[in-house]
Amino acid sequence: MNDPKKRLLGMTLPELKAMAVELGMPAFTGGQMAQWLYGKRVADIDEMTNLSKQNRERLKAVCEVGRMDPVDCQRSADGTIKYLFPVETSSPTTHHPSAKVETVFIPDGDRATLCVSCQVGCKMNCLFCQTGKQGFEGHLTAADILNQIFALPEAEQLTNIVFMGQGEPLDNLDAVLKAIEILTADWGWAWSPRRITVSTVGIRGKLQRLLDECDCHIAVSLHAPSHELRSELMPAERAMPIAETIELLRGYDFAHQRRLSFEYIVFEGVNDTLAHARAIVKLLQGLDCRINLIRFHQIPDVPLRGTDDATMLRLRDYLTQHGCFTTIRASRGEDIQAACGMLITKSEK
């Protein structure tokens, strides 16, 4: 049986150069491949026309670009599009050839944001999240993460990328950092890291590495200002309490180009009182950050309800008046289950 072809998508410049040399080509051919793959987003080795025909044939014998088109798409009345992408999960114990993830394209005036996934399912098991209910099925490779961007029909329109889809980025940090390196390197897609936001619950040891190794914006899933309440909503709080996360964040500069935000889904009668708002102000005092209040989108079998608009406005105003710049995030794609916390894909096992 022939070995499966290696996927060029997801390889860094040094990896592409090493591949070129291994196949008997000059190392600079790796740089040309990077330009075709990431600068010009070609889907086929034959499109790399400044490689000699002989070199293209050598490359095609063992490699492929590895782009995989979405297998399904749903369009919301508000213009949001949810794509279903096939992936090759990297963990051999959880490998499912049929694994898929959801990716959400959100056009908004002159902005267009893509919400990408980094795992099939998630281990974090947040009470309010469909992906958490799905459980964990595997890590995406850097190629799988990049494929959601490079095989997107609207890739040219993108202005922002957020790692807020399925999975916890810090739990698959090597692949996430590798994808970000390829997106932001001069030899890669050459995007500014300021157009990329990584969202996280906070994981000890990993958050510091993320902050040290990339310049992207950071969004922390807060959802509750106290250890007790956050533990009930998010089991990850027991492993890394929010107070520890905040202390760590205080050691970094968010006053200039890099932005820090806190995501706060508002649940009726759970985390939506002025006492909660006061606790948030106290917790975040002195940090350069913004808060995004998010409406809860009802999911099955979860005893939580979204709060009403008047309470959302009251919270926003209190927080803003007390020094925390706060916005209410518009809900997008709810009619196609593409909104925050609603993504779910089960493999056909």
Ligand code: SF4
């Ligand atoms: S909210 Fe994020 S971290 Fe929590 S279960 Fe869902 S995908 Fe995982």
